[in-house]
Amino acid sequence: MATVTPTPLLKDELDIVIPTIRNLEFLERWRPFFQPYHLIIVQDGDPSKTIKVPEGFHYELYNRNDINRILGPKASCISFKDSACRCFGFMVSKKKYVFTIDDDCFVAKDPSGKDINALEQHIKNLLSPSTPMFFNTLYDPFREGADFVRGYPFSLREGKPTAVSHGLWLNIPDYDAPTQLVKPLERNTRYVDAVMTIPKGTLFPMCGMNLAFNRESIGPAMYFGLMGDGQPIGRYDDMWAGWCMKVICDHLGLGVKTGLPYIWHSKASNPFVNLKKEYKGIYWQEELIPFFQNTTLPKECTTVQKCYIELSKQVRAKLSTIDDYFIKLADAMVTWIEAWDELNPSKTSDESLHGAAK
Numbered sequence: 349m350a351t352v353t354p355t356p357l358l359k360d361e362l363d364i365v366i367p368t369i370r371n372l373e374f375l376e377r378w379r380p381f382f383q384p385y386h387l388i389i390v391q392d393g394d395p396s397k398t399i400k401v402p403e404g405f406h407y408e409l410y411n412r413n414d415i416n417r418i419l420g421p422k423a424s425c426i427s428f429k430d431s432a433c434r435c436f437g438f439m440v441s442k443k444k445y446v447f448t449i450d451d452d453c454f455v456a457k458d459p460s461g462k463d464i465n466a467l468e469q470h471i472k473n474l475l476s477p478s479t480p481m482f483f484n485t486l487y488d489p490f491r492e493g494a495d496f497v498r499g500y501p502f503s504l505r506e507g508k509p510t511a512v513s514h515g516l517w518l519n520i521p522d523y524d525a526p527t528q529l530v531k532p533l534e535r536n537t538r539y540v541d542a543v544m545t546i547p548k549g550t551l552f553p554m555c556g557m558n559l560a561f562n563r564e565s566i567g568p569a570m571y572f573g574l575m576g577d578g579q580p581i582g583r584y585d586d587m588w589a590g591w592c593m594k595v596i597c598d599h600l601g602l603g604v605k606t607g608l609p610y611i612w613h614s615k616a617s618n619p620f621v622n623l624k625k626e627y628k629g630i631y632w633q634e635e636l637i638p639f640f641q642n643t644t645l646p647k648e649c650t651t652v653q654k655c656y657i658e659l660s661k662q663v664r665a666k667l668s669t670i671d672d673y674f675i676k677l678a679d680a681m682v683t684w685i686e687a688w689d690e691l692n693p694s695k696t697s698d699e700s701l702h703g704a705a706k
Contacts, residue, residue: 356384357471362445364467365437369393370451371400377454379404381465388437390415393429410436418691425683430576432585434556439688444564445474450557452615456518459539469609470513470560477507478545478603488543488605507545511566511602512593514546515558517613522555524583524630525623528616543607548598551640554590558611565602567692568652569593571684573677580673581632582625591640596655599645628671635670653685660685 364382366372367390375382379402387407391399395411415436416423426436434448447467456464476490482504489496489505496505521536546552561570569592572585597604643662649655664678 357468358445359384361443362386362447362467362471363388363437363441363443365390365434365441365446365448366451367392367431367434367437367448368399368451369397372402372451373400374451374454375402375405380463381455381467385467386443388441390433390437392431392433408440410440419687422683422687422690425571425574425680425687427572427575427579427585428577430579430582430585431556432572432575435570435572435589435684438563438567438570439684439691441563444562445471445560446563446567446570447560448556449559449611450613452613453517453557454612454614456610456612458541458610464609464611466515466558466609466611467560470515473513473543473605473608474510474560474562476510478510478605479504479507480545480548480598480603481508483545483547487607488545491543508601508603509562509565510605511562511597512554512604513560514552514554514590514604514606515560515609515611516607517555517558518610520613520616522557522613525619525626526630528619528622532616532619539610541608543605546594546604546606549641551591551594551637552604552606554586554593556586556589557613558609559586566593566597566652568685568688569596569656571656571681574673574680580671581629583622584626584629584633587633591636592656592659595640595643595645595659596652599649599655600652632670636667639666653689656685657682 362385364385365388369392372389383404387405389399389401389407389409391409391411395413399409401407412428415426419426427433431450438446447470458464479489482501484500485497486494488494517536518539519535521534523531556572570589571592573588575582575585594604643659645655645658649658660678660681663674663681667674
């Protein structure tokens with residue numbers, strides 16, 4: 349009897365966004381899991397270079413020339429020569445969900461030796477509620493075999509919609525340069541079979557190499573900042589997005605999950621190159637974290653766009669004393685929202701653009 353292959357979850361509602369500077373042979377390893385989905389490839393670096401994609405994948409590829417053509421002057425908000433360029437893929441996607449992965453990440457195995465379908469686990473995370481208001485000691489109560497523990501308020505058991513699913517990595521840890529330098533041989537071999545909601549009011553270092561989100565509920569907040577060529581800082585793109593996104597999720601009553609799924613991170617980047625990119629960020633983060641911890645958004649901020657514009661004003665007012673870069677970044681945050689709304693016109697975004705003029 350012929351076996352019936354189940355339809356992949358959210359096949360027509362999810363895009364996979366991949367930033368890259370090289371041929372995408374890594375997709376061969378992901379073929380069983382990724383082939384049914386539409387890919388958006390954002391080519392960084394030299395736009396005249398041809399990037400090869402394995403046969404059989406349905407994809408769009410955008411290089412810097414395409415970004416300049418589509419966004420015009422607003423292309424200035426998209427980083428160049430940095431994986432932060434991936435957020436252009438978030439902007440041009442027309443799907444409800446996005447999964448983004450780096451091209452040095454491969455399929456990991458669970459402790460039983462079975463290949464992990466990372467995309468499927470992200471989707472499960474996104475389709476089940478989060479519990480940001482009250483921590484459940486059995487982690488995700490919506491997983492099979494778990495539930496709310498004694499003492500968990502019944503009024504909070506419906507949870508909140510999940511906006512972001514943050515996955516982890518086996519093998520090469522996601523360390524900053526100083527930690528890389530003192531632990532050059534360290535590898536992550538611990539597989540922890542857990543998903544948890546990051547509590548309201550708690551920030552976290554978001555890693556962009558294994559990440560999924562509900563584009564409709566939080567997409568405009570997933571801006572990976574100004575990094576790379578011409579900027580004084582790198583390797584803080586995903587963290588900047590994570591801090592902004594978390595403040596907005598907390599304000600709008602959305603949840604963020606972290607834990608499963610794992611991917612296999614195959615390649616350690618050069619710690620000396622990383623140190624050059626990160627060194628200002630390592631200083632600045634000591635002031636950035638308190639800024640985000642103390643940021644509040646007014647109740648009039650009812651959309652992600654309104655929240656993000658308000659956040660840009662606070663960045664300009666309070667962080668420009670650290671460095672002029674933050675004035676440039678605040679401007680780019682506004683440009684990003686303008687570009688997002690141009691490419692994604694909707695009643696909500698129209699209101700966020702024109703609300704002040706009424």
